Amino acid sequence: MKKARVYVTLKKSVFDPQGKTIHEALHSLGYADVQEVRQGKFFDIQLGELTAERAQALLDEVAQRVLSNPVIESYRVELLP
Amino acid sequence: MKVGVLVFPGSNCDHDAYHVVKHVLGGEASFVWHRETQLPDLDALIVPGGFSYGDYLRTGAIARFAPVMRAVVEFARRGAPVLGICNGFQILQEAGLLPGAMLRNQHVRFLSQDVHLRVERTDTAVTNGLAAGEVLTMPIAHGEGNFYLPEDELDRLEQNGQVVFRYVTRDGRLDPEANVNGSCRAVAGVCNEGRNVVGLMPHPERAAEAELGSADGRKLFEALARVVTAA
Numbered sequence: 001m002k003k004a005r006v007y008v009t010l011k012k013s014v015f016d017p018q019g020k021t022i023h024e025a026l027h028s029l030g031y032a033d034v035q036e037v038r039q040g041k042f043f044d045i046q047l048g049e050l051t052a053e054r055a056q057a058l059l060d061e062v063a064q065r066v067l068s069n070p071v072i073e074s075y076r077v078e079l080l081p
Numbered sequence: 082m083k084v085g086v087l088v089f090p091g092s093n094c095d096h097d098a099y100h101v102v103k104h105v106l107g108g109e110a111s112f113v114w115h116r117e118t119q120l121p122d123l124d125a126l127i128v129p130g131g132f133s134y135g136d137y138l139r140t141g142a143i144a145r146f147a148p149v150m151r152a153v154v155e156f157a158r159r160g161a162p163v164l165g166i167c168n169g170f171q172i173l174q175e176a177g178l179l180p181g182a183m184l185r186n187q188h189v190r191f192l193s194q195d196v197h198l199r200v201e202r203t204d205t206a207v208t209n210g211l212a213a214g215e216v217l218t219m220p221i222a223h224g225e226g227n228f229y230l231p232e233d234e235l236d237r238l239e240q241n242g243q244v245v246f247r248y249v250t251r252d253g254r255l256d257p258e259a260n261v262n263g264s265c266r267a268v269a270g271v272c273n274e275g276r277n278v279v280g281l282m283p284h285p286e287r288a289a290e291a292e293l294g295s296a297d298g299r300k301l302f303e304a305l306a307r308v309v310t311a312a
Contacts, residue, residue, distance in 0.1 A: 015229075
């Protein structure tokens with residue numbers, strides 16, 4: 001069995017209202033060193049027996065087609081050992 | 082006029098849309114369940130608001146893969162009028178029928194309030210017969226209605242005349258305060274290049290009778306009826 005993690009985050013150019021709110025909350029708690037917060041999400045995915053190549057191709061497809069919205073988000077696939 | 086209203090698990094404005102078509106305008110309305118693979122004989126289709134599939138993953142992201150959506154895309158490509166309201170708008174964006182995507186509202190709050198909309202285009206399925214610059218009042222009810230497109234694509238959208246509605250003040254002026262969810266260029270509604278598919282975040286079906294505080298929303302449904310009659 002293969003395990004993978006797909007990270008989906010807003011593109012750098014896209015304003016992140018949630019991240020900004022968290023950033024402001026941290027500042028008001030006194031964490032002045034926190035300069036920016038960007039919120040995202042990740043998906044832990046278990047796959048059957050696949051070669052690393054097949055797994056990568058499948059996850060790229062799923063991430064592009066379903067897990068992320070390419071207008072606002074980008075993704076990163078991480079195959080876990 | 083025969084109008085279908087899509088129903089997903091979590092749709093909650095489907096009955097309001099049905100009511101306006103059938104009881105306010107006197108048309109024929111029917112519900113279309115999301116598991117259908119074909120549409121009945123229809124003149125127009127409404128994708129209503131709500132929280133389809135709980136809005137898990139992203140707003141509208143799961144709904145766009147519902148069995149019925151293949152037929153919806155075909156219906157739209159044929160040039161038939163399709164109106165997406167609120168979550169329906171988000172579903173049409175996810176399905177690639179309308180441009181842009183929705184971010185969380187700029188102040189990260191769910192907004193349920195009346196807004197004022199300026200009609201920017203009168204050549205679409207739901208604004209024909211209205212006056213350019215006309216201001217309509219109707220409610221919004223959403224947490225993710227912050228319209229986003231990159232700048233260059235926004236320019237193209239404007240050049241193509243695809244911005245149909247903008248959030249404005251009561252007297253029709255652009256003002257950051259009136260753009261309550263922080264949408265790029267105060268965009269509240271857009272259409273496709275063919276102008277037969279229109280989406281907007283505000284709820285015309287909740288403002289189609291004077292008893293509800295505004296009957297302005299009715300004008301969009303009347304425009305839809307005009308398109309159907311003319312076809």
